Amino acid sequence: MRTFTISGNKQTPFLSWLAEGIKEEFLSKGYTFYSAPEENIKLVFHFIDPEKPRPYRRQAQATFVVSVMETSEKSENIHKSAYPYLIRSLANHLMYILHNEDGTTDIYFLTPEQGFYKLTYRKGEAETLFKRIYERLEPLAASQLVIDNDxxxxxxxxxxxxxxxxxSLSESGKKLDRMNLLPAPFPLEEYLTPRDMRHLKKLYGIGGLSYGNLSARRDKESFWMSASGINKANMKTVGEDFLLIKGYDSDKNAIKVSVPPNITPKRASVDAIEHWMIYKEHPEVGAIVHVHAWMDGVRATEINYPCGTIELAKTVAELVRNSEDPSRAIIGLKNHGLTITGTDLDDIFARIEGKIIPQVPMS
Structure with a gap:
C-alpha cells in the first residue's frame, strides 16, 4: 500500500509549511495519509529536534523513515555535521535543512551508505521543490529490502x-585498506542509546555499520562474501568475517547463509542480494568488489536506491548484463559508489588500481 504519515514536532513556520507541502504532493500522487501511525505504514516523514533527536519507532522493516531537521548553523563539512543525526534518529534518509543569508534554503539529503546531495529552494519555487522531493524519495520509499538471513x-x-x-578475500580486504577505500566502521554505540541499539538489532539484526564489501565465487551455487559491520582489512574467521552465501529464498525474502556449527554468525552484507543476482546470471563472473569511490566514464544507475533492496540489485544486474563484458564490468551506483565484477579478485584490482577517485560525485 502507498501509505504515509508525518510525525514529530514541526518547530518553526518553515517546517510546518514544508510538512504541508510534502503532504499535498504525496496525496496528489495517489498516496494515502494516516494522521496516526499504522503498523505497516510505508513512508514516514519524521521531524526531529536537533537538541534531542529521537527516533521514530517503526514496527516493520518495510517502513521507510525520512528524518527532517532544520538549522542555521554553518559548517565546513555538512556531511560530517549531519550524518550523526541520521544515525541517532534511526532513519533511512535525512533531510538536513540549512537557511542561507541570501534568503535561499539548501536541503541536503543523506543516506546510511553516505550518499549526499542537495536541492536549493528559492521563494516562489515551491511547486518545483515539492515535485523534486517526491521524485527523489518516492522510488526509495517504495523499494523492497532484502536484509533477513536464514x-x-x-x-x-x-x-x-x-x-x-x-x-584471497582477506588479502583483497588489505589491498582496499592500502588504497584508502575502507572508511572505518561507523561507531553506532557512540551515537545511540542502549535502548536504540536493542531496537536496531531487533528490527535489522545489525550492531555495526561499515562501508564496502567484496565476494568471490566458490562454485556454481555459492560464493564467499565479507560479513556486515566488520573491518574488511582484518578478515580472519569463517562465520564472522567470511560468510558462504548459498542462495536467496524468495518466499521468506531472506539470504541463505551456510555457517559452521556452534558459532554466533555475523549477518550477511546488505549487498548480498545484488552479488547473488550477478553470480546467478553470469557464470563467468568470479569476484565482485563494492567500494564507496568512483571512476570516470562509468555507466551508472539513475536512482540512488538503498543498499539491500531488490530494486538496486535488479538495476545493477541489468547494467552488468548490458555491459560490453559482464565478467569485467564497472557499474556506478548514483550518489554511492561502484560495483565491479571480475574473473577473480586479482583481475579487479589490476583494472582499478590508479584509476579510483575517492570522492563519489553527488547529484
Missing part, C-alpha cells in the same frame, strides 16, 4: 577454517 549450520567441516578463496 543461517544453516551445514558448512562442510573442511571449510570451517576457510580455503584459498577466503585467503
Amino acid at each position: 543461517f544453516y549450520d551445514d558448512l562442510p567441516e573442511e571449510l570451517w577454517n576457510g580455503d584459498e578463496i577466503t585467503k
